[in-house]
Amino acid sequence: MSIFFESNFLIYASGALIALAGSFLGVFVISRKMALVSDALSHVALPGVGIALLLGIDIFWGALAFLMTSLFLVNKIKSKTRLSEETLVGIIFTFSIAIGVLLLPGEELLESLFGDIDALGQNDFWIILAGAILIIIFSFKFFREFSLVSFSEDWARIQKINVPFMNFLFFSLLALSVAIGIKLIGALLMSSLLIIPAAASLNISRNFFQTTIISVIFGVVGMIAGLYFTSIFPAIPSGPAVVLVEILFFGLSFLFKK
Template sequence: MDLIQWFAAPLQHEFMVKAILVSALVGLVCSALSCYMTLKGWALMGDAVSHAVLPGVVIAYVLNIPFAIGAFVFGVGSVIAIGFIKSKTRVKEDTVIGLVFTGFFALGIVLISKITSTVDLSHILFGNVLGISDSDIIQTIVISVITLVTLAILRKDLVLFCFDSTHAQSIGINIVFLYYVLLSLLSLTAVAGLQTVGIILVVAMLVTPGATAYLLSDRFDHMVLIAMASGVFSSVMGTYISYHIDGSTGGCIVVLQTLLFVVAMIFAPKHGLLVRAKNS
């Protein structure tokens, strides 16, 4: 099979065209948000929120309301629970995060196992971008637009909040507002990501592109562009690869993102292992 045929074959199927476009959009949005998560050091928080939205998504399905509503409620609820437990006990934050997100995630699995559904709710765990419905595509587009527009409008404040929240507060920026804005976007983006890679792997899409770009650039604007490029590339190519090897789409996307990170880790011009070994 020549290269042109390799790229053209999946495009003969409408479901593959939809999958490629949706994966690219989700990769773009998750990558943009991942830069802020990386700068803030919120990998664990991203893990917590992305897993905590599971019961909210299942309950939203039962109530026949948009998944985003259930995810938002449980995503923000998990953060409130983390803050409450941290302030009322002597348990450290990383331990509290682990307790809360595993508890919420387990509740979601119990709900999935008990609810009789015409839809295979296990797709929430592993993603099902190849069978995505038109209504889910519209929901993904709406979430993506909300996230990208919010990040663009609040870009300067969010960058300062993520880089140095103490300084941000000292010059009059409402860091509590920014804290919940970022967590709200995280909850919404987790819903978009679950359509492509599922709840279990969505944290990779919210962390890996930003981490890869962080190794390749010291300027935040460049970091965002690099992250978005790597996110879109891995999402599109991962979908193509999954078609040709008949493998998990979400798994292929995340494996490709991880490989890009490994390449950056080794060959990054300023922070790569080869440069560090040469300079040491």
């Protein structure tokens, strides 16, 4: 392994990429009033992590596979019932928590929930990089469509937008963001990157574009600051440290609220 990847660059770059992708998507999560859904989706990854550990494969693939399978089931069941996506995700969420606790030993369960900065390797960086690039590319490509669907699905349909496809694509990108972040900050706290930076940004921004930019800044800076705090106090898991910094930003945003 080169000196480049032996340095702290690996950790900080991975964290910045995860925060960039998560806080970008978070603006749409908040606009859709889906904060609790994104939180539930983060926990759905746990059974996938357990299965991956049993099979001896990277937990990213297990988490992503289980998340995508869950999204497929939600869409299938939704077409046969009047229940909302939020309700179905909530049901799968409780099922996932139960299975995750059964499959994961105590120590590995804690690592999956709160992250383990020491577990990050070079292969993880490339996975995170590829995942973040895909999220940003699709988010930019369908920025208009995501924005319209977020504000009004009926208006989006009038504009000839395929709303079901956009919803599935958006949830898929959310699933990918959770999967790439689970090793560094954990499933329990990954949802914080989808919620807190965007919520703080809404307090001080004037328009949707500005909200997106400020959310990304809060997300990336908060991530790097949290990881730095963890490097000073190794006993503190990376996930909680990052969340505390993001909460600080959220609190400070009220001082500059428009």
